[in-house]
Amino acid sequence: MNIAFQGRNISIKNPNICPHCHIVNTPHVQWQVETRNTDNTPTLITAWTCSNEMCKKIFIASYKEDGQSAKFDRFLNGLPKGPEWPKPINDLKSGNPKINEQPEQTRFIKTYLQSLVAENSGLDELAGMGFRKSIEYLVKDWAIQNKPEDKEKIENSWLGAVIKDYYTGDLKEILERATWLGNDQAHYNRIFEEYDIDVLKELIALIMVELDRQFKMKHYIDNIQKRK
C-alpha cells in the first residue's frame, strides 16, 4: 500500500495475517495516523479489518521509519500464536466443568498463552511466573486424567510431590528441571541465572511431545489387540 509518511509518499507492506485468528488473509486498511514512538522515532499506526469471515476483528499494526521507507514493527493488539498443541493436551479437562456447560479451556493452554502475551509485552518477570504456573496445571490435570480416583489428593499436593508420585523416567527428570527453572522465576534470588525463559519454554515443549507420545502409544496398545 502507498501511504504518506514524513511528508513523502512511501510504500509499506500490508499485513497478510491477522493477530487474532492467525489466518492468512488480505486485511482491509481502515485508517492510519503518523505519531512518535516513546524513543521519539517517527511511527506509523495503521488499523485493519481481518477479511476472514469467521473473525472480522480490527487489529492495529505499527510501522517504524526505515530510511526512505517504513517497515512493519509489530501488532499492537491480538494474541501471539502459541505452539501447535498436541491433541491430547488440547483435549485435557481442567477444573470441574458443570453439566451442560461448555468445558473451560485447558488451564495449561490458557495460562501459557497469557504468559506469552506478558513476554511479548516485555513483562518478563510476570511471564516467567506464568510459565511456572502453566506447568503446574499441566502436571496436575494430566495426573488426574490418568488417575481420576486420586483427584483430591493430586489437587492438594505440592507440584514436586505429584511429579514424584505420578511420573517416571526421563519425563519425570525433565518435569523436575522445568519446575526448578520455573520456581527460580518466582523467587527473589535466582539460582539458575544462566537459564532464561526460552529454556523454560523449550522444556515445556519437550514435555508436551513426550506426553503426546505416551498418550498415543497407550491408545494403540490398548486398542489394537491380537487376533487369531
Ligand SMILES: [Zn+2]
Ligand atoms: Zn482474523
